[in-house]
Amino acid sequence: MSDTTQLSSFIEYVCSSPKYAMLSKDLVSKIASEELQNKGNRAKALKSTRTRLHRLAGAFIPSNIDYAKWLRVFKDLPSQITSEHLASLKQIMRLHSSTAERLPYLDEVYKDIFSHIPSPSSILDLACGLNPLAIPWMPIDVDTEYHACDIVLPMLDFMENYFSVFRPNTHVFEKNILEFQANRSFDLIMLLKTMPLLAQIDKTAPDKLLSRLNFKYLLISYPLQSLGKQYKGMEKTYRTQFENLIANKPFQVQEYKLPNELFFILSHHD
Template identity: 30%
Template sequence: MTDELLDALRSSKKYAAMDEELLLRVLEEERSRHSKTKDILKAAKNHLHQIHGAYAGDEGKALRRLVAEGPLCGREQAFLERHASTRERLPIAEEFFRTAFAGCPGVRSVLDLGCGLNPFFLPLMPASIERYTALDMDGEAAALLNRYFAERGLPQEASLADLVQRTPQIQADLAFLLKLLPVLEQQKRGRSLELLSELRSRVACVSFPLRSLSGKRKGMEESYTVFFEGLLGGSGWRVQEKRSFPGELLYVLSRG
């Protein structure tokens, strides 16, 4: 039954390249709430919109057109503008990445969880990065990023993952979890603490949005501060630096 639902979902281009484990999990969850196939599929699509589509938008075609125009290096901004999270980061990017990397001198390897299109900020990252592992539920983004990594002479380490079900056991100097934890909590309450506790990087940069997608601030800084600083105690991490940028709250964490 779930296999048929999976095929139905994957017959649409929008979901065809998404992580299979994640699609199966979402379908199982919705199957426990609804009995009719059409209701399960509708609820699953809604769920996928909330955790992915709302940020990535309907950009598949626009991205493919951009890719067809030639090499990706040198045209990073055009890609960064095609995802809500990176578009919002553009005006603060230089200072944002300077702050993130200041907490971890000598970075050679980066792990970017729920990366979206954030790796296109590589030219602004002040470090000699030799390995950039980028994980997301979105396979189209992974293919695009691998092409970009190849152009930059980096190993092609973008791939699919369901970060609710698995914590990647990849060692890295620095891990990015940018605007990711609220989306994971939406899928599984308590997942942020699990993920942070199981991470194997030296430093972790965790950020939260300070505006909703509709542009409202709605006391987000206070509520994310209470949520995050409350859970840090049991995580094995401590705050090394905290910066509030227009639109984004950044924590740089170190072990301890």
């Protein structure tokens, strides 16, 4: 069996898992290729591939969301955003661990954060999860461009269908942010609870990503408790991680804190 055939077979085997079949094929192929080359042994490569994929995305792959059902729910609602519509958005965001943790503070968190960010005309939400569904709670103009990317394919398909009806100037796309390269500037880029995941994959990944972003404002957040709702000294750890990330870089930094999430707003010095 040729090396190319062996690699293709290995990638297909990794993707045969229902969990990892939901992820970007480019990302799975990249990690699987690296691990097969590094380990040589197929069994060891499979274990290390699954470990890396789980660290990057495993905890945030919502396996309990019936996207077809939720599309039917929103299809039956009027095109304008009503209280019933907002309630439905909260229900589906509750099914994704990252957005679920932010729900108790949804009415104020974005109002408070955006008070430090002059009306952005363009937003990029990296590794977005279901966060774009929180747009109705963001004090942004109806014509603000909102771009969002992630690696979970069924979730992206759902949001693409949803926004085509309810907010057509929201653009959703598949992208592995380990290889993200901005080809334009954005008024605001959001990286919510993402830097710790990148650092687990590659300690240099957060700094590399930051160097490739072009923005007026950058919103970075870190979780203050685990998915099991344990604090475990996470604030101290992530403050240190953030301070190391921006050391010797010309940013102004503002801080905003929820009981379970720490935000930093970065902007360039004038």
